[in-house]
Amino acid sequence: MNASRRTALFSVAASAALALSLSACQSGEGAKAEGAAAPVAKNSASAAASAPAAAATTTGTDTDTGADTGTNTGAGAATAVGTAHKSTSGSAGAKKGTTTPLCRAQDVKVSSERQDGPPYTHIILTARNTSNHRCEMAGFPHIQFLESHKQDVPSVAKSKPAVPTVLNPGDPAFVLVKLSDGGVHEDNEVVNAFQLILEGDSTVIAVDSSAGGGLAVDPAKTLTGYWTTELRNGADDF
Structure with a gap:
């Protein structure tokens, strides 16, 4: 190869x-x-x-x-x-x-005095708040002047205040009360003391009215206003 x-x-x-x-x-x-x-x-x-x-x-x-x-x-x-x-x-x-709670008898001191001069046809009730809290003087006082007349003195609607009458401690509320028309022939009775109760309270408050020989009251003519913080002309004219 x-x-x-x-x-x-x-x-x-x-x-x-x-x-x-x-x-x-x-x-x-x-x-x-x-x-x-x-x-x-x-x-x-x-x-x-x-x-x-x-x-x-x-x-x-x-x-x-x-x-x-x-x-x-x-x-x-x-x-x-x-x-x-x-x-x-x-x-x-x-x-x-x-x-505001309603004023009770224990919260206020109520006194009365004659209004204007003779004949004394009206008195002014003053309720002063003697408590340490605010309270409302609601409605009107339920007054009875005589033992022989147990009906409460009727109230005058036009004297009702537009707002509640609320009292701070020490504040007063007022009510005008009519006793008679001042006529010499009226069925007047002398009242040296009378009683009332406040709205919402059943405690009886005794008011002394003996000063000046008492009050001449005609039960058929009596009227009361509502509690207010001041007396108002017109509304309290009755």
């Missing part, structure tokens, strides 16, 4: 070996490459799977925050409304609870 033939055979053998080597490399390394790529794909899948979960977690967090915000807002509203409601009730309960 000559040298050129050996060279040709060597070249063919080398080419065959190179082809086999390349085939082996492609088969082994390719498999390895595919095997190495699989974890990457798995990791990508895991990342993709994690992404929705993270999104869900984030959404859940937002929802929870919104719920908390809603809860807090609700609680704040309830507190505000409750406070307002409490404040209004307290204010209403305070207004109702602090309504």
